Amino acid sequence: MNWYTEQWSTECKFSIKYDEKLYSEKTPFQQIDFYKGKEFGTFFTLDGLMMVNEKDEFIYHDMIVHPAFATNPNIKKVLIIGGGDGGTAREVLRYSSVEEVIMAEIDERVFRLCQQYLPITAETVEQDSRMTLLFDDGLNFVKNASDASFDLILVDSTDPISVGEGLFTTAFYEECYRVLNKDGILINQHESPYFAEYAQNMKKAHKKIKDIFPITHVYQYHMPTYPSGHWLFGFASKSYDPIKDIDINKWESFGLKTKYYNTSLHIGAFSLPTYVKEGLDADE
Amino acid sequence: MNWYTEQWSTECKFSIKYDEKLYSEKTPFQQIDFYKGKEFGTFFTLDGLMMVNEKDEFIYHDMIVHPAFATNPNIKKVLIIGGGDGGTAREVLRYSSVEEVIMAEIDERVFRLCQQYLPITAETVEQDSRMTLLFDDGLNFVKNASDASFDLILVDSTDPISVGEGLFTTAFYEECYRVLNKDGILINQHESPYFAEYAQNMKKAHKKIKDIFPITHVYQYHMPTYPSGHWLFGFASKSYDPIKDIDINKWESFGLKTKYYNTSLHIGAFSLPTYVKEGLDADE
Numbered sequence: 001m002n003w004y005t006e007q008w009s010t011e012c013k014f015s016i017k018y019d020e021k022l023y024s025e026k027t028p029f030q031q032i033d034f035y036k037g038k039e040f041g042t043f044f045t046l047d048g049l050m051m052v053n054e055k056d057e058f059i060y061h062d063m064i065v066h067p068a069f070a071t072n073p074n075i076k077k078v079l080i081i082g083g084g085d086g087g088t089a090r091e092v093l094r095y096s097s098v099e100e101v102i103m104a105e106i107d108e109r110v111f112r113l114c115q116q117y118l119p120i121t122a123e124t125v126e127q128d129s130r131m132t133l134l135f136d137d138g139l140n141f142v143k144n145a146s147d148a149s150f151d152l153i154l155v156d157s158t159d160p161i162s163v164g165e166g167l168f169t170t171a172f173y174e175e176c177y178r179v180l181n182k183d184g185i186l187i188n189q190h191e192s193p194y195f196a197e198y199a200q201n202m203k204k205a206h207k208k209i210k211d212i213f214p215i216t217h218v219y220q221y222h223m224p225t226y227p228s229g230h231w232l233f234g235f236a237s238k239s240y241d242p243i244k245d246i247d248i249n250k251w252e253s254f255g256l257k258t259k260y261y262n263t264s265l266h267i268g269a270f271s272l273p274t275y276v277k278e279g280l281d282a283d284e
Numbered sequence: 285m286n287w288y289t290e291q292w293s294t295e296c297k298f299s300i301k302y303d304e305k306l307y308s309e310k311t312p313f314q315q316i317d318f319y320k321g322k323e324f325g326t327f328f329t330l331d332g333l334m335m336v337n338e339k340d341e342f343i344y345h346d347m348i349v350h351p352a353f354a355t356n357p358n359i360k361k362v363l364i365i366g367g368g369d370g371g372t373a374r375e376v377l378r379y380s381s382v383e384e385v386i387m388a389e390i391d392e393r394v395f396r397l398c399q400q401y402l403p404i405t406a407e408t409v410e411q412d413s414r415m416t417l418l419f420d421d422g423l424n425f426v427k428n429a430s431d432a433s434f435d436l437i438l439v440d441s442t443d444p445i446s447v448g449e450g451l452f453t454t455a456f457y458e459e460c461y462r463v464l465n466k467d468g469i470l471i472n473q474h475e476s477p478y479f480a481e482y483a484q485n486m487k488k489a490h491k492k493i494k495d496i497f498p499i500t501h502v503y504q505y506h507m508p509t510y511p512s513g514h515w516l517f518g519f520a521s522k523s524y525d526p527i528k529d530i531d532i533n534k535w536e537s538f539g540l541k542t543k544y545y546n547t548s549l550h551i552g553a554f555s556l557p558t559y560v561k562e563g564l565d566a567d568e
Contacts, residue, residue, distance in 0.1 A: 009323050010301075010322075010323070011300065011301040011321055011322050011323035011324075012298065012299060012300045012301065012323055012324075013298075013299050014296065014297075014298055014299075015296060015297050015298075015299065016295065016296045017294075017295040017296065037295055038294075038295050039293050039294070039295035039296055039479075040295075040296075056478075059557070194340075194506075194508050195323075220506070222478075222504070222506065222512070222513065222514035222557070224478050224512035224513055224514060228506070228508035228513055229506060229508055229512055229513020229514060230506035230508060230513060258558055259557075259558055259559045260557040260558060260559060261557075261558065262555075262557070262558050262561075264555040265555045265556065265557055265558075266555075267552065267555060268551065268552030268553065268554070268555030269552065269555075270552070271546075271548040271549045271550075271551060271552030271553075272549065273343070273506070273543075273544040273545075273546070273549055274542055274543055274544060274545065274546050274549075275543045275544060277546075
């Protein structure tokens with residue numbers, strides 16, 4: 001019997017039975033492993049942490065992409081940092097109004113292996129003519145990008161360890177601010193409020209972003225295969241407020257069928273439990 | 285090394301390290317086990333399933349109790365079915381406006397052991413003069429109760445197996461309807477949308493309740509130690525709507541400090557993901 005096991009904290013762990021280990025590779029950046037099982041289908045891990053699986057990837061990818069588009073339906077130029085599995089790009093490319101998508105993923109092997117083993121996320125991305133794939137460090141990319149050149153930045157990163165670390169720094173968020181135009185929105189993978197280590201990351205990221213962007217919110221979603229299942233994205237922007245400015249009719253007019261996201265959930269997702277709000281408001 | 289392990293589905297499991305097994309007992313109704321560890325403090329299981337732990341019991345108990353009181357702040361007579369750990373009663377008794385609470389818990393040993401090992405939920409309940417503790421089958425109790433004798437029924441049950449099974453039947457929900465007064469509200473433990481077995485229970489319960497009550501909703505919360513962390517309560521009522529009728533000012537005037545619940549979250553919790561809504565709306 002084969003079990004993939006992930007420690008959610010020192011004192012607890014989550015395990016998934018798999019039928020087959022599809023592939024393993026150590027790249028210059030990280031350890032990549034692909035598995036296949038019944039409950040979650042094919043899934044892959046980076047440095048031993050669950051990234052994407054066929055059962056619930058739709059939750060993460062709906063929630064990283066659609067709230068920004070329902071807030072500003074005129075988004076045309078999108079930068080994705082990380083997101084090597086392709087799922088975030090896949091959702092962005094569903095908007096025919098989007099003109100250009102640049103994805104800066106540091107590890108090309110993640111994308112190539114997802115093309116092979118996880119077509120549900122990676123299959124359609126590369127062939128879209130609006131798409132530019134850059135296998136480059138995200139922090140490096142934004143440093144060299146022009147001022148005010150994007151409507152939306154999606155930071156689809158790992159936890160702030162190894163390759164993900166630079167994507168949780170003030171220097172990175174400042175560059176994001178600079179390369180976003182005057183209506184720009186930054187969405188970032190914002191960790192989780194429940195287990196201590198993740199909650200620390202959540203607080204640190206929020207404090208840094210709050211010091212840079214005039215409008216900052218955090219929204220939540222149910223992601224069962226991430227530690228605690230209670231996971232967050234940050235919404236930071238220069239002008240748009242995700243609650244006041246949501247354009248429900250316009251978003252509905254796109255006619256996108258989504259399995260997790262809907263405009264009612266959009267509003268609800270920004271209503272956080274008291275202990276989460278207090279954690280975000282607390283000074284470190 | 286000691287690990288408590290719970291299968292969340294055939295193919296995955298959640299494990300908690302514990303330092304000490306505090307107590308075990310097989311009652312006529314179920315197997316009861318108490319453990320103590322670092323991450324979750326003291327916790328107990330019934331028939332091998334996590335019921336309550338010191339780290340996140342506040343989430344469950346906030347969410348089973350406060351949405352009903354924010355919808356109808358005039359609740360005075362409350363019936364709790366199950367809830368042997370005492371946490372639900374504890375939260376209800378915080379409302380000084382409540383005049384009478386009856387708790388019908390089938391297994392007295394659950395309550396007595398929680399008094400001993402889990403004072404955080406059970407300690408203050410028995411001494412409150414408004415409280416009547418009945419160690420009786422919940423279905424039996426409602427069958428013999430008078431018409432229109434309660435403002436609120438809280439079904440704080442296990443899954444629909446063994447002792448919890450009768451609390452997921454049409455016969456039980458019909459009796460609940462009868463013993464609720466014209467403004468009565470029924471809140472029930474409504475399982476989870478993510479893993480197939482729990483999702484089936486969710487659908488079945490909703491279908492039965494919808495056939496009996498004129499107003500029915502389902503609301504969600506993040507409960508990390510229950511399978512998938514995505515858990516639900518049902519809100520059924522004869523006249524009050526939990527969104528339209530929420531009395532935010534009145535609830536705030538109670539001055540209750542809550543760690544999870546707040547009135548903004550109340551509204552958000554009723555906004556369900558699309559796949560959950562579709563599951564609830566689907567005919568079995």
